[in-house]
Amino acid sequence: MKLIAVQNLEKxxxxxxxxxxxLSNATFAIERGEFISIMGPSxxxxxxxxxxxxxxxxxxxxxxxxxxxxxxxxxxxxxxxLRNKKIGFVFQAFNLLPxxxxxxxxxxxxxxxxxxxxxxxxxxxxxxxxxxxxHRTQYLSSQLSGGEKQRVAIARALVNDPExxxxxxxxxxxxxxxxxxxxxxxxxxxHAGHTIxxxxxxxxxxxxxxxxxxMKDGRIxxxxxxxxxxxxxxxxxxx
Numbered sequence: 001m002k003l004i005a006v007q008n009l010e011k012x013x014x015x016x017x018x019x020x021x022x023l024s025n026a027t028f029a030i031e032r033g034e035f036i037s038i039m040g041p042s043x044x045x046x047x048x049x050x051x052x053x054x055x056x057x058x059x060x061x062x063x064x065x066x067x068x069x070x071x072x073x074x075x076x077x078x079x080x081x082l083r084n085k086k087i088g089f090v091f092q093a094f095n096l097l098p099x100x101x102x103x104x105x106x107x108x109x110x111x112x113x114x115x116x117x118x119x120x121x122x123x124x125x126x127x128x129x130x131x132x133x134x135h136r137t138q139y140l141s142s143q144l145s146g147g148e149k150q151r152v153a154i155a156r157a158l159v160n161d162p163e164x165x166x167x168x169x170x171x172x173x174x175x176x177x178x179x180x181x182x183x184x185x186x187x188x189x190x191h192a193g194h195t196i197x198x199x200x201x202x203x204x205x206x207x208x209x210x211x212x213x214x215m216k217d218g219r220i221x222x223x224x225x226x227x228x229x230x231x232x233x234x235x236x237x238x239x
Contacts, residue, residue: 003066005065006053008062009026009052009062009064011059012060022048032195033194034195034196035190035196035208035210036211037205037207038050039199039206040201040216041201045217045218047168047199054087055071084109086162086164091153094173096141098140101138101140102138102141106155107159108156109160113160123160124155128152130155130185130188131152131154131185163194164196165194165195186208187231207228208230209229
């Protein structure tokens with residue numbers, strides 16, 4: 001059974017009678033444990049597709065099966081519960097709370113979980129250890145560099161041990177060294193069993209994945225394996 005299987009997904013935005021097709025006829029599947037990049041220029045529909053796959057938005061038409069379940073039939077509450085259990089997000093803008101500690105930022109998804117708070121500390125520490133940020137636990141997020149903020153954002157995405165991590169332009173606000181560190185972490189997490197879906201407009205970044213979906217004008221125009229995959233060096237910073 002495929003982890004993700006979509007057929008003829010469509011998204012149309014209606015603004016006072018003016019209809020804009022953001023996604024058209026998207027059909028593909030993602031295996032459990034894959035590292036796939038969705039690549040295309042600005043306005044190609046890649047972020048719209050990611051938001052639908054990540055259960056942040058609904059398709060106008062088409063089918064979406066997540067782990068064998070037709071999520072197009074789920075209520076908003078059911079989608080929110082499934083999203084919190086199965087999915088982690090990493091965004092270009094980090095989306096951290098600025099006057100809040102690193103620990104509290106990473107803990108945030110756990111506050112929506114059914115597990116008691118006393119279990120949170122171990123989960124937060126494990127997530128921070130996975131991204132090499134245990135030495136910054138009590139820092140405010142506003143005191144961190146861009147690369148450190150993104151590593152904290154990845155830890156936050158990891159804290160519920162999600163099966164899928166969606167990363168939307170995760171290196172877009174970073175210098176090249178910090179960007180490579182982020183890609184090293186994502187490759188490491190994929191090696192540990194997480195399914196990674198990376199959204200990017202950069203060929204160089206996309207080639208860190210194992211497979212690339214190419215998008216243009218709301219359509220998937222290519223689906224191919226990465227022939228010469230880039231391996232992010234520099235995992236020593238995690239030690």
